[in-house]
Amino acid sequence: MGFRKALLAGLALAATAAGPAPGDPKYVRDAQQLLKADLTVAKVAYLLQTNALGHCPRRTALPGMLVIDPSQYPGDWRRFVAAQWGADKHPTVEAVIPGGPADEAGVKARDAIVSLDGQDLGAQLPALTDKQDGGTRITMIRDRIDAAFAAGPVTLGLLRDGNPLGITVTGTPACWSFVEIGQGTGHQASAEGTVVTIDQGMLAEIQSEADLAFILGHELSHNFLKTRETLDAQGTSFGLFSVFGENGARLRDSEREADYWGVYMMTWAGYDPHDAAIFWRRHSRMDINGLFAMSHPSNATRVHDLEAVAAEIDAKKAAGKPLDPDYGHFREMVGH
Template identity: 30%
Template sequence: MTEMNENLLKQSVPGVPPLSMKRPARATIYFASMIALLLNAPAVAQTSLEEADLRLLQVAERLQNSNAPLCDRQAPSLGAALQSRDQYPTGSGPVFQADVTFAVLLPGGSAAGAGIVKGDGLLAVDGAAIAKRPDLAEMPLRDSAFAMLADHPKGQALRLTIKHGDETREVLLDTTEQCRALVEVLVEGATTARSDGRVIQVSLGLVQRMSDTQLAVVFAHELAHAVMHHRDRLEAQDVSKGLGGEFGRDRRLNAEAEIEADRLSAHLLANAGYDPYTATEFWRSDLGRSIGGGLLRSRVYSSPAERAAILAREIADYLGGGAPSWPGHLLARR
């Protein structure tokens, strides 16, 4: 929920690792814990990390696939999430078969359908070996692998070189396009969700406290930031990433982005087959009010009650025809 602003705050702190680190440094935990203070609700169920990864991927794929026509930045839908060795501090993390591996696979997804299983290594995309790209040099290798996948020409079979144990083989995948975003569960107990325009992270603590439908509400808001190019637009306007973003003109522009994301999220939910009113219900629920309210709420966000009202107005004004919805009035702003 704290997504853009909280994430921007994090990135302005020297020494804090990039957004794609699975394990945050102490300073990251500090900022996230401010949010955790607001939420005393116990976890709904003791979801394991593996279950959380799968639940988030299921919700994300449904929203990313069904909203592909709204997205001018696309990637092939694999039904899988990647991770790389360099996302973990040296000496920790799982045993890797290759520098980049498949961390989660959806049953029925195109990667699983090609026989790829959890833990398999990804060595090459369309014959090109996985390697860091200059524009992503500061980010984990996983991000470069994802960028290579996203660059695959639409409409052609995707050729992946896979390492399974000692065996290396090539597989051909028929994929459809989806909205482009890297998605992952962040291993921390705090209740945060955030995006930086490329990567969307939802904390394990938040996944554990939410139903799949609530997870869809939160993810749709984060995906809306990516669809609207908010990060790029705010950077182009030189909007402060830190505490300065809470005041004056920067506060206004950050707040406008948050309202746009809430409004667009109703359309994204409807297109994915969710009742868009689940978003208004979420902000009126105990969970939504405890996450989005309180004295520590950033000045960038409307109150939970205001967010519910903004969503209800958007649905009444623009979603009368149901899905599929083409929210041209919002997309025209990007």
Template identity: 35%
Template sequence: MRFARSLALGLALACAAPGLAPTARAQSVAAADESLAALRASDTRILSVGTRLAVANAPFCKSTENAIGMTLHHIGQYGDDAAARATFGFARDYAVLALVADGPAAQAGIRADDAIVALNGVELAPPPGELAEIDQPAAYRPVAWADARLRTALDAPPVTLTLMRGGETFDVILTGMPACRSRFELRPSGKYGASADGDIVGITSAMLGFMADDDELAAILAHEMAHNLLEHRKRLNDAGIQRGLMQQIGRNARLTLATEIEADRLSIWLMANAGYDPGGAVRFWTRYGKQHGKGIFSAPTHYRWKKRVGLFEEEMARLAATTTGQHGRVPPLLAAPLRPLE
């Protein structure tokens, strides 16, 4: 499932509740604005670190795309249109949620909260029949639809986006920059977790809150992106691996563990090529392991944290012994053909 954002929705709806006294309403508005700013900052941080990883490693990726460093949201994600428009400033159904500060979208003059009117001269409005085919909760299908259209258009640049700001419409021309094909999204949740589905890298807000710095965040995002780059979901499916409880047993667990080891090894190279300190992986998993050592990361499908840290240190030594080329260090796992899991 693709992750979607629920930016302070409960607070936004509370702001619009007619029964609130003026003081309570003002407090709710202030709380909604504060929550929106915090969640937008989290989205921007994940997008920025993820984009840096994807762009830096594009020369080594088999599947690339033209990234512009921008994410969208849609009025349909919110339960009350009027409240959402008042809180988030939607001038149209689609708007810009987050931007990478030095990314192509920001450099072209796009700003957060700009409304998106059209893509290549065609109004950005999903046909209802197409939305029904998208494997997501109904409220988030419009965003998935628009994202797919934008990514496809960017495969054949330049792309013209028609935007609205302050009641005025204007066009922006975008070409994007080569990046490994992966999207990066925040999942609002109190649970610690991160995942990859072959295209999307998702991380929960709780896990993000545990990060001491961007090197640690890069370690988690690089690990999940490595799953996508190495096509682990497809390769596990092709190997007939069973999910759920059965994944913790026998061959299922053994092959799943093999993909986790590959993702850990590749993540070190992805981090280094993007200018992040690979030691962030060691620091994060040492601290996380000591505090949250049980759970999925102590299951048969994952190394326990001490062994995992040893694997990172081993891969860092291997990295240090290589020569940096024009585009960085060539990750061995991306240089070799992908083989069936056995």
């Protein structure tokens, strides 16, 4: 994606009628923790997307910055948001990925984004009100920034401490997809064709960037492989009884394929492929049951597959072969 939409709206769920004071220690601490999580997700997603270029159907360019907008928060929270991140009237840079294009060009957290290549970013956006707008403004902002960087270098018209300046940023070529943190407390991540969402409950299980790289790599693979489109074309159903018979077999195989590609993606990004199986052994102790679990391979199968993919990658490295995925061949070799 062109940037990471900062989903810190979890703070707003705990808001009182008056909203917190700008320096309220509890909310400041929560905001710092959420920012840390959001920046970690952004960094890992950036590495995955910029290192998988030869294997995705659609490309963009990533500037490596997180953007928030006042419309994501109710009016009585605006003072707190402005104090924490500077987001007052304009879309604002919440953070930059260290070493990314925006960081290297000199963009800083709290910079307000006024224009893109001289075009007013706020033009034709819904007006700010005292209420959250359900994500309409931030989605439009996200799409405009993404489209601008996909077309080439972008001169950002910024306000820093009230002073205007222009900084030109050249995004890093990358696979196209949006990645965000959801508000759910379940142990889940999902892909919806263009968006990958990882719930806060799943984030709580993450012990390393490698763990996160596998989870995001798995979900990004669904988007890059167009899993949902393929399943729809095959007439696959997703209802109550979808986990049975040939229909269920197709669902489980699509998850195995995403696991396979996810290990390759984390490897391309510089992470150890063996960490995927280590993570899944630990995650499997959550003992997720029910129809959701039946739509995925068993935990034993997934651990076996993940170990086999890591061994395949090791063998290719030792033989000096390119790390190109071949799921059809892999499936024949491992069986199930």
